Structure formats: structure tokens, C-alpha cells
Amino acid sequence: MSKIILSLALSCSLFSLSHSAQAQLGRTYTIGFLAGLKAPSPAPGPNVDAFREGLRELGYVEGKNITIEYRWGGGNLERMPELAAELVRIKVDVIVTQGMPAVLAAKKATSTIPIVAANSDNLVEAGVVASLARPGGNVTGSTRVDADFSVKRLELLKEVLPKLSRVAVFSHGALGGDQEELQESRTAARDLGIQLQSLQIQEPNDFPNAFSEIIKRHADALIIITSSFTSAHRIQLIELATKNRLPTVCGQALWSEAGCAVSYGPNLTELYRRAAYLVDKILKGSKPADLPVERPRKYELIINLKTAKQIGLAIPPNVLARADRIIR
Numbered sequence: 509m510s511k512i513i514l515s516l517a518l519s520c521s522l523f524s525l526s527h528s529a530q531a532q533l534g535r536t537y538t539i540g541f542l543a544g545l546k547a548p549s550p551a552p553g554p555n556v557d558a559f560r561e562g563l564r565e566l567g568y569v570e571g572k573n574i575t576i577e578y579r580w581g582g583g584n585l586e587r588m589p590e591l592a593a594e595l596v597r598i599k600v601d602v603i604v605t606q607g608m609p610a611v612l613a614a615k616k617a618t619s620t621i622p623i624v625a626a627n628s629d630n631l632v633e634a635g636v637v638a639s640l641a642r643p644g645g646n647v648t649g650s651t652r653v654d655a656d657f658s659v660k661r662l663e664l665l666k667e668v669l670p671k672l673s674r675v676a677v678f679s680h681g682a683l684g685g686d687q688e689e690l691q692e693s694r695t696a697a698r699d700l701g702i703q704l705q706s707l708q709i710q711e712p713n714d715f716p717n718a719f720s721e722i723i724k725r726h727a728d729a730l731i732i733i734t735s736s737f738t739s740a741h742r743i744q745l746i747e748l749a750t751k752n753r754l755p756t757v758c759g760q761a762l763w764s765e766a767g768c769a770v771s772y773g774p775n776l777t778e779l780y781r782r783a784a785y786l787v788d789k790i791l792k793g794s795k796p797a798d799l800p801v802e803r804p805r806k807y808e809l810i811i812n813l814k815t816a817k818q819i820g821l822a823i824p825p826n827v828l829a830r831a832d833r834i835i836r
Contacts, residue, residue: 537574537791540595540621542614543606544581544588544736554761558777559604559626562784581609583740588613596621602790604783605649607736611636615647622790625649626783627776629735630688631801640801648786648796650779652734652804657759658692661772662700664809665729665757667827668770676722676730677706678745680737689733712741719748727754734759734773742766746815753819764810764835769821771812774804808832 541556548556560570568574577600579591592613595603602622605611611625615636625631628651637643640651666672675697679690690706697704705725707718722730730749732738738745739762746767749756758764759773786799809827812835816823828834 535573537568537602538598538600539574539576539787540598540600540603541576541578541606542588542592542595542603542610543579544583544585544609545606545740546582547578547580555606555627555776555780558780559784562781563787566784566788568788581736585609585736589616592617602787604787607739608634609736611647611649615645619646621646622796623647623649624783624786624790624796625651625801626780627652633688637801640803642797643799643801644797646796648799648801650782650802650804652759652774652776652779657773657804657807658689659696659699660807661731661757661759662693662696662702664770664772664827665731665755666700666702668821668823669728669755672702672728674703674705674725674727676725676727677704677733678709678718678730678738679706679733680709680735693731709738712744715741715744715748719752719754723752723754729755729757731757732759732763732768734763739763742768750815750819755816755819755821761808761810761833764812764833767812767815769812769815769819770823771808771810773807775806775808778806779804810835 563574570576577595577598579595581587581591588609596618600621602624603614604624604626605614606627608629611623611628614623623646625647626649628649630651631637631647632639636647637645677690677693694704705722705727707721709715709718732745742763743766746756750767756768758768758771760771760776764771782802789799790796809831810833811823811828811831814836
């Protein structure tokens with residue numbers, strides 16, 4: 509009799525597990541994607557493509573078991589709280605953010621919906637997570653801030669311009685990743701014997717005066733720190749730099765594609781693939797609080813040879829040989 513009861517109990521347990529698994533497989537998840545920039549057009553863009561491809565590799569098919577709700581700020585960062593609130597209202601299962609304004613808005617909008625920062629500044633410095641190893645709360649993801657990145661970027665610039673003595677730096681934010689990256693650049697500049705001139709640009713009207721100032725001070729090159737604001741205005745910034753025949757160094761491939769002479773920084777498509785991996789972990793039951801925030805694993809050097817020739821910048825052969833991509 510006891511064997512029969514045990515057999516019945518085991519059968520019920522297996523049926524329950526099977527039923528639960530089938531229900532899980534049959535569910536459609538809704539992923540919110542929040543970004544401060546304009547929606548990529550006409551194609552989704554390489555970063556969104558990498559995220560979607562990462563999801564597909566993990567078994568998620570749009571229209572079948574996932575739906576992605578996109579919210580784009582169009583370069584107007586003041587809209588981020590409103591857009592984040594929209595995603596909370598439609599009860600998405602997880603929010604994926606692009607850029608620091610997006611993750612801050614999402615964090616303010618919800619303390620319960622999991623948030624994956626696909627591409628952010630230092631989440632610890634911004635007070636979004638308790639630590640990289642143990643985030644706590646409802647946010648995890650990737651941070652593109654890395655002290656080595658700032659050092660290597662200046663070393664690279666020194667290789668391109670051996671007589672380099674003055675470098676201007678444009679930043680936007682007064683707090684967070686912008687200032688952390690700026691401080692790391694200052695330290696690296698001191699070690700390399702380079703004078704660093706930093707200017708904060710708060711709105712597009714500041715651009716002409718900022719360029720006039722750095723030209724007046726005889727800057728040899730310009731580093732533009734990546735943020736949602738500078739990214740939204742990257743074409744205008746690069747055009748002004750090119751007009752002034754000023755070599756530019758940036759942190760992402762999109763900047764080189766817009767005309768930045770040299771870009772060195774994290775491979776963003778890899779970060780967005782990792783975001784898909786973290787989303788998968790969360791949808792399978794992991795909590796953001798227990799998923800460590802990741803640092804970049806891959807970096808890429810891109811040279812825009814067309815821009816370099818236009819401004820009379822000679823890129824040394826040894827630097828060209830190390831480039832992951834050359835835009836001609």
C-alpha cells in the first residue's frame with residue numbers, strides 16, 4: 509500500500525513539474541528597451557541587432573515567446589522618466605537600458621521590475637548598485653568604465669602624435685562616469701607628461717565657444733567622453749572638430765563611423781550580447797541582486813583614415829596594423 513501511495517505521489521510530482529515547464533515554455537515575455545537616443549533608422553542598429561541575436565541564440569523568438577517594447581528618447585533626456593513609467597505601466601518582465609539616463613530613470617520608476625543596464629557608466633558611483641560583485645536591488649548589467657581604457661587611449665594618442673603636449677577633453681556630466689573617466693584621464697596625462705584641458709558642454713549652444721577656447725589654447729587633440737548627450741550630438745561635434753582640423757579620439761565605433769579619427773573602447777555589440785545573457789538568467793529565475801555587474805571583455809581600435817587624411821593627420825603604420833577596423 510505504501511508503495512502505491514509513493515508511486516502516486518511521485519506521479520503527481522512529475523505531472524506538476526511537467527505542467528509547470530510547459531506553462532513556462534508557453535509563456536510570452538515582454539522586454540522593455542529604454543534608450544535616450546533616437547531610434548536607429550532604417551535598420552535597428554548594430555547594438556540592438558546584437559541584443560536580439562543574443563536572445564535568439566538563447567531560444568527567444570520575437571512574436572513567439574518574447575515581445576520587445578522599445579522606448580526611444582530621441583536625444584531629449586528629459587523624456588526618460590515618462591518613457592520609463594510607460595514600461596512599468598504595461599508591466600514588462602524586464603527593462604533593458606541604454607545609457608546612464610535610461611538606467612537612472614528606470615531605477616526611479618520601479619524597485620521591483622528587473623533592470624539590465626546594457627551600456628552604462630559606473631553604476632556604483634551613481635548609487636544604482638551597492639557594488640559590482642553584489643549589486644543588491646533590482647539592477648545589474650555592464651559598465652563600460654574601466655581605468656585601463658583611459659590610460660590606453662592617451663597612450664595611443666601619444667603614438668599617433670609623438671609631439672603631443674596638450675589635450676582637450678569634452679565631457680557633459682558633472683557626476684558619475686564622465687567625471688570618473690575624466691579623473692582617470694588626468695592621472696594618465698600626468699604620467700605621460702601631457703597637459704589636460706577639460707571643458708563641460710551642457711547644450712549645443714556651448715559647442716562653438718568650447719572649440720574656440722581649445723583652439724586658442726593650442727590643443728593638439730580632442731578627446732570626447734561618451735555619454736547619452738555627446739552621443740546624441742556626435743555628428744555636430746565631429747564636424748566642428750574636422751572643420752578646425754583637430755584630431756579627435758572617441759570611445760565607440762559609432763563615433764568613428766560619424767568621422768572621429770580614432771576610437772578606442774569597449775566592443776558595444778559584445779556588451780549587448782551579454783545583456784541578452786543576463787535577461788535570460790533573470791527570466792529563468794535569477795535575481796539582479798545576485799548577478800554581478802560586468803566590465804567590458806573586448807576592446808576595439810578603429811581608425812577613420814578618411815578623416816585623418818582630411819585633417820592632415822598621419823597615422824603610423826604600427827597603429828594601423830593594430831586596428832580592428834579601418835574606415836577609408
